[in-house]
Amino acid sequence: MAYINTIADFLATLSLVSLLACSHGSAQLSPTFYSSTCPNLQTLVRDAMRQAVNKEARMAASILRLFFHDCFVQGCDASILLDDTATFTGEKNANPNRNSARGFEVIDTIKTRVEAACNNTVSCADILALAARDGVVLLGGATWTVPLGRRDARTASQSAANTQIPSPFASLSTLISMFSAKGLSARDMTALSGGHTIGQARCSTFRTRIYNETNIDPNFAATRRPNCPASGGDTNLAPLDIQTPARFGNDYFQNLVARRGLLHSDQELFNGGSQDALVRTYSGNNAAFSSDFAAAMVRMGNISPLTGTKGEIRKNCRVVN
Structure with missing residues (x-):
């Protein structure tokens, strides 16, 4: 953790520079957005996340994935949190x-605590x-420093979620194209894919890779097969x-360089294509990746945020007000 703390200040500065350099609405976001209206916000979120991750380390990956899947559909507007109704x-x-x-449920818990401290804010x-x-x-x-001031969507799009979130079976060219459509570079795509350093995947998403690719x-494929049979065991x-x-x-x-990427889309980043050199750099330089x-x-996080009077501040993250 000492190493992480050493680069924390640099990364916070870097993130702010990135924020100032971004456009298309993101300039309306600010790290200090709630400094007077909900000064304890970040402590409330951090404490609740610590409890959740201490209970189950995988939850960190699950929340990261929720954020990614949210931002790729309608922008970062919490549309993924809305429940279906009649x-x-x-x-x-x-x-x-x-x-x-x-x-x-973790987001629900955080929202409940935040509402108790800073109602409708x-x-x-x-x-x-x-x-x-x-x-x-x-x-x-x-x-990193998180720019704030997003508002919540009153709408969601199942069709966009089906077509705009990258698939675990996607090719490199498709991945680059899908990230580009959201204003993210190939370098961003490769760095963000590094989020797969945590979390788990279902057998159905990597079966083809371990049996057919x-x-x-070969040893890596063999170790995965007992828990992911050729048929059955999808979950x-x-x-x-x-x-x-x-x-x-x-x-x-490092796993990608060793051909131990679990998903097809993972290994596509290191398969004789345009991202090979960057993957090699990250594999030997954690600071560069970080x-x-x-x-x-x-x-x-700056993808098409709702700001100002657009959207709303939901009282319950699962339903519109």
């Missing part, structure tokens, strides 16, 4: 989220952005990073 179709049952998106979208950052830090990753270490889990699944670092990229990941998280 008259409303949300994003939770879209293919990338159904039976896999998790952590909603803080958006669910901002809570999710802060919780994603805190989960990374709690597992040993770098910190050739750019995979069985395996760590995305076989080395340190509960520590945030650059082991993910700084790029932090900056990319700020940029992703």
